[in-house]
Amino acid sequence: MKAAVLVEPGKPLEIENLNISKPGPHEVLIRTVACGLCHSDLHFIDGAYPHPLPAVPGHEAAGIVEAVGSEVRTVKPGDAVVTCLSAFCGHCEFCVTGRMALCLGGETRRGKGEDPRLTREDGTPVNQMLNLSAFAEMMLIHEHACTAIDPEMPLDRAAVIGCAVTTGAGTVFNACKVTPGETVAVVGCGGVGLATINAAKIAGAGRIIAADPLPEKRELAMKMGATDTVDALANDAAAQIVEMTKGGVDFAIEAVGRPASAQLAVDSLRRGGTATVLGMMPLTEKVGLSAMDLLSGKKLQGAIMGMNHFPVDMPRLVDFYMRGLLDLDTMIAERIPIEQINDGFDKMRAGHTARSVIVFDQ
The missing domain is CATH 3.40.50.720 (NAD(P)-binding Rossmann-like Domain)
Structure with missing residues (x-):
């Protein structure tokens, strides 16, 4: 699959062909349809925040479920989904007290002895960023990092719900x-x-x-x-x-x-x-x-990620859009192919546009 890889901080992302593993018991394989460019990605790309490299950034995405692991119960192949970086385990103190955005989500990632989710063609591992790595044609994530939405929702608009809208709206509705x-x-x-x-x-x-x-x-x-x-x-x-x-x-x-x-x-x-x-x-x-x-x-x-309860919040936000209450169209400045991702981040650095959204060939 094609993906944008961060090889060195401060350098442009490199478009590479990567291999993606098959879904494990609680994992979901998603065909990425759209992914927004978020300033949080830019912090890692520019080196302001550290992360093991090489890695695939991207976390504000929507797509279609291609396959699921044996224990997955929340989504099924063919579902339209929005992803969220605040993957949650479901049983830690934060989760059971309703603060799932604070869950560290250790169990939602593969362990040290397991095969990596992403590798280069020579077999060397590529790190997954923020549980998602959405600047890629496919994502392999834990089922608690995505939620199913109305299939009538346009996925280029749904993508921005995954971070910007969940954070902003969550802050208003949940934190404040x-x-x-x-x-x-x-x-x-x-x-x-x-x-x-x-x-x-x-x-x-x-x-x-x-x-x-x-x-x-x-x-x-x-x-x-x-x-x-x-x-x-x-x-x-x-x-x-x-x-x-x-x-x-x-x-x-x-x-x-x-x-x-x-x-x-x-x-x-x-x-x-x-x-x-x-x-x-x-x-x-x-x-x-x-x-x-x-x-x-x-x-x-x-208020990290708006202190969201994203399996509940995201379908409601989709409903707000479908009813004409939530304005996602004004927020999106442009739709670009993945090959223009570095130009999109240059525009973000200049600060004159709202959201650029990568749309993958379907």
Whole structure:
């Protein structure tokens, strides 16, 4: 099969022909139809986050089940599925207390003594990234890393549900539990930020303020449901948000991965408000609350993958799209073949587009 391989950080991905193993007892073989380019992939490609190499990145995908292992009960051949990097075991403390996004998922990967899922043609192993490795024509994953969806759902749109939408919408619905009338600020209007804005609109937020330095991103945010926008790099960005909401927002959500963006989120809060950091910051960075923030009852939290319950959340998000509530069409800027993947990431580095989606030949 054809796949995009990360051989060395900071270098372009290389298109190679790889071998993929047969499904084990709890594994699912999926023919990849579409995969979004996510900034999380870029962190590994550029070397900001470490990973054993060579590896196949990609984690925001949708496809069709080709075959299943002997113990698989959740999907069957022919099913349309969306994948999710937060593969869960189903019986650890995090899973049984409803925090499955925190599961370390060790049992969802093959052990040291087992054959690797991916190999080069000479038999050398290729590492699977984030349980998926979706920049490839096929995926071999644990059944708890995907969920079946409505077969009528267009899979190029379904792919972005796998990360950007699950993260953004999950944060609104699960981590923040936004209720009608509450105010929300979103810092960063890339794929995750736009999905957060759209979900806040669905949740009935009274005011949704989008903060981004690029005018075209702020325009996209208005299409996705923002009621107001500010330039995130303006010296008085936080003051503008506090002024327009007469005291600050109930929830401020950082969707960039920069300390300054997290600080803007904190500074935009009202008394008792909550700031949620979604972006992958440099590993040495720290963010926090001042003594006055704490005395004001403000909170700061992370929300990995939106603290999702993806086997339940993803079919609901698909339903939202099919009913015209969730706007995935505006979010997708272009559809490209896998051979243009490096160009897609160059556009992401420039920051001027929303989501690029790889569509595989069918």
